Amino acid sequence: MLELRHLSKTFGGLRAVDDVSLTLAEGSIAALIGPNGAGKTTLFALMTGFHPPSGGSVHFLGHDVTGEKPFRIARAGMVRTFQIVQPFAGQTVRENIAVGAHLHIADRAAALAKAEEVARRVGLADRLDRDAADLTVAGRKRLEVARALATEPKLLLLDEVMAGLNPSEIRDVIPVIRAIRDSGITILLIEHVMQAVMELGERAWVLNQGRLIAEGAPRALAADPVVIEAYLGQGMARRLAKGRGDA
Amino acid sequence: MTRLSLLLVVFAALALVPLVVTSEFWLNVCVLTLFSALIGQAWNILGGYAGQFSFGHALFFGVGAYTVAALQVRLGVNPWIGLVLGGALGAAVAVAVGWLTFRYGLRGSYFALVTLAFAEVFRILANSIPWLGAGEGMMIKLAAGPGMLQFKNLANYYWLLLAMTLACFLAVWWLDRSRLGARMLAVRDNEDAAAAIGVDAFAVKLQAMALSGLFMGLAGVFYAQRYLYLDPGLAFGPTESVEALLVAIVGGIGSLFGPLLGAIVLHALSEAAQAALGGLPGANMVIYGTVLVLMVLFLPRGLASLFRQRPQPVEPPDA
Incomplete structure (x- = not known):
């Protein structure tokens, strides 16, 4: 349903997104992961029109958007949500x-x-008449999802809806997201919380320094040396493997 | 009591004012107060609801006033037609200004400055175009009678103004329960977040400009017909711009009754000051300034916030 073709974005000399191509199938939950500053949020901004791409194209439901x-x-x-929540305070x-x-x-x-009705689906039904500015971080994240869902x-496109939540809050949100998918909405999430990516993601792309470096099932990616190095630094995969061998 | 019935009761009571107030002086104070409420509410649509602070609202007021005056004086067009065209042109100029500024993403203080500049440009234009009377201004021929939208009796002017003001307040009441109003508030509070969920912020702001300009234009028509004279300074000068935003801010921006409260309080204060200081020129401006500073410091949501923390999100269905 979504296809990115050679999408690029440069800010000055920085290639924030560099020749990214991917195809997202309908009805799945997919994840976009990668270290901080990899260009994930920029990629969302390119897909949803908040930034014009420097090159490449975005195709949604067969239309060039x-x-x-x-x-x-x-x-x-x-529809996207924002990593830094933006309630109408x-x-x-x-x-x-x-x-x-x-x-x-x-x-x-x-x-x-x-x-x-949407508030019920995301677990905000008890706070309907509260001022959005009075919500906790977890509440605001749910509100982001609810507004988009409505x-x-x-x-x-969910941009780090679990960042800043504690483990029990994360456990609460996971079934909410799964229920959204089950209602027929395709989901692409940016997430650092690996527990969530492992549980939810059927497919994941790893972005590092603007480039896609790996693609596959989340569990396989977690063991991929290229991915480990992107997160932990050059040579780490080898050292980790060595460590395991020694043990 | 629903907000609509409260609104109608208040305006019904206001309609009785000329029957009670027999003094020409005090009735005139009531006319001025109502006039402030009208332009304050017009400003409130754009500033309070859509979040775009204009410092040059006199522009649309002046366009309305000049439309009805020029059509009568130069072309002999009936002022009732001028009334319609004055409102329409006020809205059209507002949309044009909005199109030019919002298209280039001007927000906040930049938008405020551009509106101020547009009002000045129109003042200078009016000052130099002979067809519009240039610096001397324009005098509308005295021809009292409802057909010419002129009245011998001040009470009739009061009721004409009350009808315009009611229309403006009803428009805001409608905004409070419409999709457009919800979108205006969304754009005011966070334009990016609104765009992300499908709100065309540009179109919403232009619609706010149109509504706001329409009622400022009507206020201009009223002014021209009431005083039968206008010049560039009266029409496009900063007086009406400042009054419109002052009334709305003091009363409570983004609230239905705020501009009415603001108008009443400011005119009451101004009259009291005139009486106490023996008509010292400019005393009311000093009072306005002081009140504005105090309001911003201690009651930033305006007088309306004393009565209610926020507009009720859901209304009980009307009877």
Whole structure:
């Protein structure tokens, strides 16, 4: 449903995203992993129109959406969340989610009802009338997901929705994301929490310094020397293997 | 009581004011207060709801005033048609200014400065175009009668203004329960987040400009018909721009009743100051400034926040 062809983005001399091509199948949960600064969030920004790519193209549902405005891409069905949560502070949780619901629902009462239903799906039903600014980090992350979900996306791009959560909060969120996929929405997530990637991801891409360096099932990737070196530094894979051999 | 019934009750009570207030002086104070409420609410649509602070709202006011005046004086067009065209042109100029500024991503203080500059440009243009009376301004011929949108009786002006103000407040009441209003608040609070979930922020801001410009234009038509005279300084000068934003900020931006509260409090204070200081010129401006500083320091959400923390998100269905 999503295809990136030779996508690149340079900021000055920095190649933040360098010739990335990938194809995402419908109905799956896939993960984009990689060390900090690898270009994951930039890649999301290129896909959703927040930055114009320096090269390459983005194809969504068979249409070339390269360089389209973010709201058009959202209307086409590809919706992102933000790593740094962006609630509409001063508005309630219900009102926040309703803005997403309004994408396809003109009527105010119907959008508010839809917001309530979406809040239930992500576990915010008990905080509907709270000010979004008063939510905990975990609550705000759920609100990000809820707002995006309320737009009825076909592809949901989740940018580190588990960062900053404690292990029990992460355990709570995983089934929520799985339930979203089961409702027919394809999910691509950026995640550092490997527990989540292992449990959720059916497929993963590893990005390092703007380039895709590996692709495959998350468990296989975790053992891939190239991936280990990207995270831990050159020579680490060999040393780890040696360590295991010695033991 | 729903917000709509509260609004209608308040305006019904306001409609009775000319029957109670017989003094021409005090009725005039009421007219000025209502006028402030109208332009404050018009500003509130753009500033309070869509989050775009304009420092040059006199621009749309002046366009409305000049439209009705020039059409009458130069072309002999009936002012009722001028009323419609004044509002429409106010909206059209607002959309044009919005298109030019938002297209280039101007936000915050840059937007404020550009609106200020546009108002100045129009003032200078009006000052130099003979067809618009240039520096001398324009005098509308006295021809009292409802057909000419002129009244001998101040009470009739009051009711005309009340009708315009009611229309403006009803528009804001509608915004509070519409998709457009929700999108304006979303754009105000976080434009990127709004765009990510499908809100066309540019279009939303232009719609806010149009609504805001429409009611400023109508206010301009009222002004021209009430005083039958206008010049570039009156129409496009900073007075109306400052008054509009002051009333909205003091009353509480982003709230339905805020501009009415702000208008009442500011005019009450101004009258009290005039009485206490014996009509010292400029005393009301000193009061305005002091009130604004105090409001920003101690009550940044305005007077309306004293009554309610936030607009109720869900209303009970009307009866």
